[in-house]
Amino acid sequence: MREPTGTGAKEKATMTEQLIGDVADTRVYQEVQHFYGRQMRLLDEGAVTAWAETFTEDGVFAANGHPAPSVGRAAIEAGARKAVEALVEQGIQRRHWLGMLEVAERGDGAVVARTYALIVSTPRGGRAAVHLSCTCEDVLVREDGRLLVRHREVNRDDLPPQ
Amino acid sequence: MREPTGTGAKEKATMTEQLIGDVADTRVYQEVQHFYGRQMRLLDEGAVTAWAETFTEDGVFAANGHPAPSVGRAAIEAGARKAVEALVEQGIQRRHWLGMLEVAERGDGAVVARTYALIVSTPRGGRAAVHLSCTCEDVLVREDGRLLVRHREVNRDDLPPQ
Amino acid sequence: MREPTGTGAKEKATMTEQLIGDVADTRVYQEVQHFYGRQMRLLDEGAVTAWAETFTEDGVFAANGHPAPSVGRAAIEAGARKAVEALVEQGIQRRHWLGMLEVAERGDGAVVARTYALIVSTPRGGRAAVHLSCTCEDVLVREDGRLLVRHREVNRDDLPPQ
Numbered sequence: 001m002r003e004p005t006g007t008g009a010k011e012k013a014t015m016t017e018q019l020i021g022d023v024a025d026t027r028v029y030q031e032v033q034h035f036y037g038r039q040m041r042l043l044d045e046g047a048v049t050a051w052a053e054t055f056t057e058d059g060v061f062a063a064n065g066h067p068a069p070s071v072g073r074a075a076i077e078a079g080a081r082k083a084v085e086a087l088v089e090q091g092i093q094r095r096h097w098l099g100m101l102e103v104a105e106r107g108d109g110a111v112v113a114r115t116y117a118l119i120v121s122t123p124r125g126g127r128a129a130v131h132l133s134c135t136c137e138d139v140l141v142r143e144d145g146r147l148l149v150r151h152r153e154v155n156r157d158d159l160p161p162q
Numbered sequence: 163m164r165e166p167t168g169t170g171a172k173e174k175a176t177m178t179e180q181l182i183g184d185v186a187d188t189r190v191y192q193e194v195q196h197f198y199g200r201q202m203r204l205l206d207e208g209a210v211t212a213w214a215e216t217f218t219e220d221g222v223f224a225a226n227g228h229p230a231p232s233v234g235r236a237a238i239e240a241g242a243r244k245a246v247e248a249l250v251e252q253g254i255q256r257r258h259w260l261g262m263l264e265v266a267e268r269g270d271g272a273v274v275a276r277t278y279a280l281i282v283s284t285p286r287g288g289r290a291a292v293h294l295s296c297t298c299e300d301v302l303v304r305e306d307g308r309l310l311v312r313h314r315e316v317n318r319d320d321l322p323p324q
Numbered sequence: 325m326r327e328p329t330g331t332g333a334k335e336k337a338t339m340t341e342q343l344i345g346d347v348a349d350t351r352v353y354q355e356v357q358h359f360y361g362r363q364m365r366l367l368d369e370g371a372v373t374a375w376a377e378t379f380t381e382d383g384v385f386a387a388n389g390h391p392a393p394s395v396g397r398a399a400i401e402a403g404a405r406k407a408v409e410a411l412v413e414q415g416i417q418r419r420h421w422l423g424m425l426e427v428a429e430r431g432d433g434a435v436v437a438r439t440y441a442l443i444v445s446t447p448r449g450g451r452a453a454v455h456l457s458c459t460c461e462d463v464l465v466r467e468d469g470r471l472l473v474r475h476r477e478v479n480r481d482d483l484p485p486q
Binding site for chain 1: 188189192195196198199200202203255257258259260261282284285286287288289290291292
């Protein structure tokens with residue numbers, strides 16, 4: 001009934017997903033919320049290195065707004081740094097909101113987190129406005145007890161899905 | 163002090179509500195968040211039948227933007243299908259965000275969930291924008307362990323409350 | 325790496341903060357979410373006295389959009405009342421969304437909660453729009469078991485931080 005969006009999602013749909021619902025998972029759901037609060041704040045405050053460290057060393061960032069996925073933490077950091085520097089130059093403050101979270105556990109122990117992403121943009125001295133509406137689908141894994149993004153796929157609602 | 167909005171709210175205000183605060187209820191609060199993530203994604207992705215199944219068979223959907231409430235799952239599904247088809251035709255992607263959740267238990271075991279609802283609209287190839295700001299008040303009941311909406315009341319902020 | 329914004333944040337950054345991550349704290353994270361749902365709804369529905377009671381008697385509300393901080397519950401209530409009355413006169417419904425929550429425990433037992441704040445404004449009969457994008461940093465303390473705001477600092481993204 002519900003069609004997966006994008007190639008990545010199609011691949012993931014072939015794997016065993018189990019919706020999280022028991023007590024232990026209450027903790028995971030909230031841990032993901034907390035993780036996103038921290039992760040997005042790092043990006044929006046320009047702490048690009050710390051932000052990139054929320055991805056695995058071999059992490060992938062794919063987006064229908066990008067010509068090709070960024071592969072590896074260093075590439076992800078470089079891409080974000082360029083974007084942040086451009087915003088600083090233009091005097092724009094971005095805020096990335098993630099919400100409407102759904103969390104599922106995958107057969108291999110990874111966590112699939114689906115969110116809506118709203119990007120709000122405010123020019124210094126100007127008017128705040130919605131910049132983009134997107135969906136985000138993450139595959140999160142645990143390293144040394146902390147969640148990290150191993151695969152992120154962002155689809156802007158104004159462009160065709162990947 | 164705090165005035166209930168709309169007729170439904172007035173009715174509900176006469177019933178015994180107890181604010182949820184203990185450990186068990188932490189689970190309910192989060193279950194409602196998760197439920198909304200799933201429910202809204204179904205609607206926004208056009209999975210109308212699955213979306214209608216998140217209402218009880220005798221569910222009611224009332225809104226100050228509608229001439230009359232939709233009564234029963236079949237009527238709710240039909241209304242949503244018409245709306246989704248119109249959006250597809252216009253090439254518009256809607257995203258329903260629910261947030262600022264308050265959850266209370268009612269004397270009869272139902273759960274009252276109050277949220278703000280922000281509807282974001284993106285035309286294909288165009289610019290995302292806020293479409294509507296609303297409040298939503300749900301009466302949720304449990305069937306076979308799962309939460310379902312028995313009564314939903316949505317009030318758009320631009321129109322007088324019901 | 326991550327630069328604190330504003331004077332208050334600089335002061336707080338010198339204090340011992342510990343990120344919340346264990347089971348007990350899952351409850352605190354959610355309690356803060358629930359608290360904000362209730363608090364913002366009170367304000368947006370014009371229940372100004374009840375809203376002011378979510379601050380401590382000696383609470384402080386500082387904002388880069390205000391000429392000086394409001395000190396004490398009575399001053400906070402007076403400021404909010406003036407703002408609410410102006411909105412009623414203009415026929416505007418505001419909605420304050422807080423999201424992207426990060427919660428940390430401070431060495432002195434207080435809870436530091438950081439959020440993004442999106443203010444959405446709808447004129448009666450008109451079009452909803454983003455009014456302001458801000459950050460909010462609260463110091464929350466517990467009195468008689470309930471969380472209260474002892475210090476709030478709001479920074480609008482369009483103005484220089486305090």
